[in-house]
Amino acid sequence: MIVIADTTPINYLVIIEQVDILHEMYGRVLIPQSVLTELQSSDTPDAVREWIAESPEWLEVRQVIPTLDTALRKLGPGECEAIALAQELHADAIVMDEKDGRQEAIRRNLRVIGTLRLLSDAAERGLLDLVEAFERLQQTSFRASQQLYQRFLNLDAERKRGDASRDNG
Numbered sequence: 001m002i003v004i005a006d007t008t009p010i011n012y013l014v015i016i017e018q019v020d021i022l023h024e025m026y027g028r029v030l031i032p033q034s035v036l037t038e039l040q041s042s043d044t045p046d047a048v049r050e051w052i053a054e055s056p057e058w059l060e061v062r063q064v065i066p067t068l069d070t071a072l073r074k075l076g077p078g079e080c081e082a083i084a085l086a087q088e089l090h091a092d093a094i095v096m097d098e099k100d101g102r103q104e105a106i107r108r109n110l111r112v113i114g115t116l117r118l119l120s121d122a123a124e125r126g127l128l129d130l131v132e133a134f135e136r137l138q139q140t141s142f143r144a145s146q147q148l149y150q151r152f153l154n155l156d157a158e159r160k161r162g163d164a165s166r167d168n169g
Contacts, residue, residue, distance in 0.1 A: 004086040005029050006096040007038040007078040009115045014048045016136040021122040022095070023058040030089070032064045032081030064088070075101050086110050097142075116144055120152040123159075130156040 003026040010031070013019040022029045031039075038044070039052040064081040065088065067073070072080045079101030086094045086105065093111040095118060096102055105112045113121075115137070123130035134149055 001026055001093075002089050002091040003029050004082050004089070004091045004094045005031050005035065006082045006094070006098070006101065007035045008097045009095045009118065010035070010039060010052075011044065011048050012115055012137060012140060012142050013118075014051045015045060015140050016133060018119065018122070018128060018133055018136075019051065020056075021118065021127050023056065024127050025118065025122055025125070026093075028058050028060055029095075030060050030062050030085065030091075032062055032078070032085045034064075034077035034081040036061050038078050062089075071104060071107075075104060079104070083108065083110065115142065116148060116152050120155060123156055 003022075005022065010019060010022070013022065036052065039048055041049075062085055064084050067080065067084050069084070072083055075083070076098070079096065079098055082094055082096060083101065083105050085091070087108060087110070091110065093113050094105050095113050095115075096105060097114050102112050102114070116134075119128065119133045119137070120130060122128050123133070130153065134153065138149070
């Protein structure tokens with residue numbers, strides 16, 4: 001499975017101490033050089049810069065062939081290169097949160113997974129407690145609508161009810 005990650009999901013997963021779910025869910029994760037640069041930026045939280053300075057072996061940095069695609073050039077460098085890399089490698093998924101980047105990736109028929117979906121999928125596999133992960137995420141500068149959080153929490157609650165009924169049946 002080839003999965004490309006953008007800056008924002010990695011940033012917030014490091015902050016809430018759940019970045020290892022990327023590896024647990026997908027094995028190896030690829031990032032373009034511009035994502036690495038963004039994660040190393042002085043504007044990036046210390047915890048993230050420390051993490052990327054000693055990045056795990058499952059995270060692989062790839063160079064991207066520069067693109068002249070004007071639709072991509074309107075995006076930030078991380079989103080632009082992540083989408084270009086996903087297309088170049090025919091990636092199975094791209095982990096990205098920014099609205100414009102997500103829309104462009106979807107327009108290009110890429111499978112997009114946001115941070116909330118990633119956390120929800122990890123909870124479904126028993127890798128984390130979704131309520132706790134969402135509470136930690138909401139204490140950061142990450143922004144998503146309450147309706148979106150609630151949709152994933154409802155799915156999690158339904159899954160847990162289903163698991164409990166199977167255990168009791």
